[in-house]
Amino acid sequence: MSEVDVEERKKQIQEISTRKVAEHNDLISSVAKMDKTPLKIFELAVSYIDTDNPPKDNTIYLSKKEVFTFFDVSDNDKHRRFKEAVEKMQEQAFFKIKEKKNKGFKFKRIVPIPYVEWNDYNDKVTIRFDQAIMPYLIDLKNNFTQYAISDIMELNSKYSIILYKWFCMSYNQFEHYQYKTNRTKKQLEAYKSPTIVVSELRELTDTVDDYSRFDNFEKRVIKDAIKEINSFTHFNVEYTKIKKGRSIYSIQFHIVKKENWGNPNYKADDNKAKLTEEQKQAQLQVKYAIAVANPYTMMLINSSLLYAMDIANQETIVNLSEHVYPVYDKMVSELGQEALETHLEYVKRKMVDYTDSKKNIVKYLNVAATQYISSRLSMKQMKKGG
Known part of the structure; x- marks a missing residue:
């Protein structure tokens, strides 16, 4: 050129x-x-x-x-x-x-x-x-x-464009009403963290007949789109999966707006937005809230694997959400819910006092779950071979 x-x-x-x-x-x-x-x-x-x-x-x-x-x-x-x-x-x-x-x-x-x-x-x-x-x-x-x-210019997926517009629709309402008196705090939070039923999200993204498995739908339609949106638009977005029974019923998105996005002097590192300390704290709060609300957190509490000091530690809970809960998702998907319950009972018996001997609870639970999955899958394979 x-x-x-x-x-x-x-x-x-x-x-x-x-x-x-x-x-x-x-x-x-x-x-x-x-x-x-x-x-x-x-x-x-x-x-x-x-x-x-x-x-x-x-x-x-x-x-x-x-x-x-x-x-x-x-x-x-x-x-x-x-x-x-x-x-x-x-x-x-x-x-x-x-x-x-x-x-x-x-x-x-x-x-x-x-x-x-x-x-x-x-x-x-x-x-x-x-x-x-x-x-x-x-x-x-x-x-x-x-x-x-x-913002649309850099998006290379139909789903990214559709979700970005939908996020704008919700977040713009937050910006419009945040200094007015005709919306409650709960309503304002709902604009920043909009929730949509999975069936409605499939309809919106025209995927009613596509990606029948939720994990495929989540990767192609949600995860990949949010990765693009976070890289190329003025939003940073996280999301929470909300269950009804054993199925994912709805998705709650959590939107943070980047500061100075669009400013000619704005510089991004590998297309990833640099957030202010205030925005980083806001995003950490969102991730922490998502992690605390995760059903696995309650399972760990009920199994006496998490205590009050752990719940109060934002970094610990967020790291569990990012490094342990995906392994639990895999365990449930591959082996079933009962396998996870059995595994946690086993870990509870083995880990009598992790505060002294297992200070890195995140690493310990990750390794334990990964090894358990590997062991159980190997046993299943051997039974099939036999």
Whole structure:
């Protein structure tokens, strides 16, 4: 890439970084029946809309150069790929919108961009939005969310984009109401730590028929998306799995906003946000609360493997959550809940006074659980072989 191209790209990135996307919450909560690329094209197009001066004939004009910058495409095949992405968007992409009405719900299916025009002799791309989608993009007096298109730019998963928008919808309400008197402390906390039932999360991410095993769903849809969001947007997010019976019923997300994100002087280390001490403490509190609420913590207390001094030690409880509880998850998945209960009873008998002989409780429980799983799986394999 020549120096001229590099400077042009810098200008385009700067231009993109100044624009915002505003969408009605009903659209953010809808099901986007489309892949990552059509969804990002739609988001980029929406960033061109001035809600104070809606586009004439619902038509906006993009720059092909900016589109290629947005998708970080610079190879000779970029025009063909752009054409394929547009065709796919028009042939397959639509929103399933569910609006709550007095008597129930109203359902809509909207193809957002039915008309796209470009040529091979200038830089202009003409995009016309469908009339049915416009109220969700310009009639934004109430119940709408605004976010930076530059945050969307770096996200490479459809699930990352969907969850990021949903987080913005919730956290923006916290920012809107935090200094007002018409919301309780509990309501404000719910905006910062929104909860969603797993079945609703599957519907939102269009994965009702995908990733039937929860561990696959968690990795592909939740963990991978949050890793991207934490790296490339102004949020740091943790989450808690909430059980009903033996199944994961809902997910509670805990959102912390990064300080000075978007500032030209902001510097990140390998795309990981540097948090202030206050934010680090806030995030530690979130992790601690998640760990304390984990059912394994209560099991360890009931087994007399954790005492009051352990519960009061935030570092210990957080480290248990990060280094021991995943091993317990594996144990339950591979061997069943009874195996974990048997294992904890065994550890209780062996570890009479860990405060003197087993000072590193996290390491001790991790090693004990790992060895137990290995031993039990080996025995199962030998029985099969026999």
